[in-house]
Amino acid sequence: MSTQSTTLNSEHPIDQKLPWSTMVPVALQHVMVMYAGAIAVPLIIGGALKLPPEQIAYLLNADLFTAGIVTLIQCLGLWKFGIRMPVIMGVTFAAVGPMVAMANAGMGLPHIFGAVIASGIFTVLIAPLFGRLMKFFPPVVTGTIIATIGITLFKVGITWAGGGAKSADFGTVHHIGMAGFVLVLILMINKFGRGFVANVSVLLGLVAGYIVAASLGLVNFAPVNKAAWFSAIVPFSFGLPQFDLGSIVSLSLVMIVVLVESTGMFLALGELCDRKVDSDSLIRGLRTDGLGTLLGGIFNTFPHTSFSQNIGLVGMTGVKSRWAVACSGVILVLFGLFPKMGAIIASIPQSVLGGAGICMFGMVAATGIKILQRVNFENRNNLLIVSVSLGLGAVPMVSPDFFHSLPSWTAPLTHSGITLAAVSAILLNAFFNRSHSAAGAEHELAHSVHAE
Template sequence: MTDKNSVIYQLDGKAKLSQAIPLGLQHILAMFVGNVTPLIIIANTLSMGLEDKAALIQSTMLISGLVTLIQCYKIGPFGARLPIVMGTSFSFVPVITAVGIKYGYEGVLGACLIGGFIQVMLGQVMQKLRKYFPPVVTGTVVLAMGISLLPTGINYFAGGFGASDFGSVSNLILGTIVLLTVLIFNQYTKGITSIASILIGLIVGYIVAIPMGKVDFSQLVSMSMISVPMPLRFGFEFHIDAIFAISCMYMVSAVETVGDTTAIATCGVGRDATDKELSGAVMADGVGGILGALFSVLPTTSFGQNVGIIAMTKVVNRNVVATGAGFLILAAIFPKFGAIISLMPASVLGGASVMMFAMIAVSGIKLITSEPLNNRNSTIVALALGIGVGLSFVPGVLANMPESIQLIFGDSGLVLVALIAVTLNIVLPKEQNKNDIVLNVAK
């Protein structure tokens, strides 16, 4: 039977390598494709050469691994000392695409560099802002985050964005095999096989995909064995409008990080996230943007996939996630190691992602209901989700608005969800509970 007193269920403590390696690798497999995909999209849009693209993918893995270690162990004020996995954020893709087409990749990196410093400053004042993020607000953001990620999971399940065989029977069968494998091992086995059910599902899916012709190993032949990522491959250009647009997306990243940090503390540690944890997490997010710009890659943010893993397994040991970060760094130095993982078909990842993303939404529901769901709180949740998430499902609503407004509010809807939830929490009158009413009547 699973020992709930094991160190893997504790924030601190040295986990055995026999546990830390598979559980850490599980985290990396879950986020690997999503981590490199945004950069691939931007590189293709800007017509980068194969050599530049390969080098930037290596740098992406290196920065993700380093910033994950900062989140796990903290350096000065940077980091939450929580098992937060960092990776390239999809939320930056639309605005970075627009900036890249207008100013080139140097303009993107200059704006990302400045935006990273702005987010670090934002993290320094998070303690003062904490009162504006009670459970009803953070829970609504986490719930919206899970809901907004579900289309991504389903897209992966069907074969991935833009796939020529999108929605094919083979993709749907492969995704279903992974989903059923995860479900069976999670619910019908005990011990390490239950905890590592996502990893087992991904491995089974990968193996099944090979005879189906969905994994092409020929790409590995031309890759070198060892290659160390180098900084400043590209230069910097600074443009005010680009800095403003990308800095707004750093605000989105901060909201996502606050939601992810809150969810990890709640569903993994069983308590609220502290002011220092939220502040350190957001500041580390900014550091990831700065380091990323120096190594010519896109900003990092906390990954929702990994929050879903923690919500499912309750494995919250930071050393386990740090072990996974070590795999990312190894993948950056040994290109073939990373390439083998990057060849994982999207439908395999989708089979695991659907459940993980749904678990994030469930974590949001638990946060919301940790306080009485009275009329006031119900109104906050309903309006924030109704307008914020609803708007993201119908992006054409903002077609006549300025492009910056479309990019900020029309992508995932998280910014609008957070803005509405925070505003309503401030302006709506507090409801007295029954005990307070009885005391007032007695007086």
């Protein structure tokens, strides 16, 4: 799809500054896609701590405010931080388990935020180590990880399409019909739309779905009426952070998992945007996961990561401009400061989001399949690497309780299909494709990394 630009044609699409009339709608659709995931973690942690509604609302506002700041850093860059690609940031689900455990153990928000701050510093320090592991990501590994990301996201999209995981009427005709309506509309816009219209097909589909849902009485406007007009985000609003070693270690282990997942997401985005993610850019991106987590602890929120669902949106719309996603960061900051604005987006029924999600998440999986086309499958070892890794990556989605008898500290690894697939693909590739000789192995990896 074509994108409008006020810059020279020779400029890479990632660096193009689009007209405001194009950039703002593109940015808004990024926010609409990530919003449900962005606000879920504060709701869960606030509930686990039995906080009053006004404090939970403040956690939501702080979450959006911080996500906006970190998105700006990731897209535009700040010193040694920021991958400078269209990446939107938000709170990671991977940290929910350990943080709920802290809450159940009687620790309050100051202890949780202390662990968040310390794990953020830890992540910034170890990011360069992960950046030097690029040689372990040839196409057979990269393609498998990216395909697993898409497959894992299918569960999210389908759950949305059914009305949401906690919906009392999950899977009813009106939810499925609404998701189907949005899906068909997005496909029709992509088929017959041109230029700007095609670029914002997801936004148009979501807006149309929202209007239809509202006309059918499926939108709850009560939270919009209750939301405050303005909320200042003040550092350490719940008290100075408290540091507990066990909690810090727990969240630091989670952040290692987050770095593995983020590596796969950055590589996927590089494929969609036709820009190679090298070691230096990967380190800058991973450092920003750590910086976002550090800022999260300061501004009363939780560990941050790149949002994989928005990678699919880049592939769907063809709009690769990092400036457009930086504009999403500005919108998130405004939503954090002016909660009533965010409450309107939060009122979008999840079945409406589901219609868009199925398209976008499938795009991520398809990108992984595209990368796997470069792999020599005449070599049966590569078939084994892909098949076993995809199988392991599907375990948490197919059987969430499969690893229930393992120690609780393994949960960040065993509950993440992306991490299981990544670890499996890296280790199996090292076992099968690096066993002949050290010299031959280095040659093979170098060839794989630089292959188209």
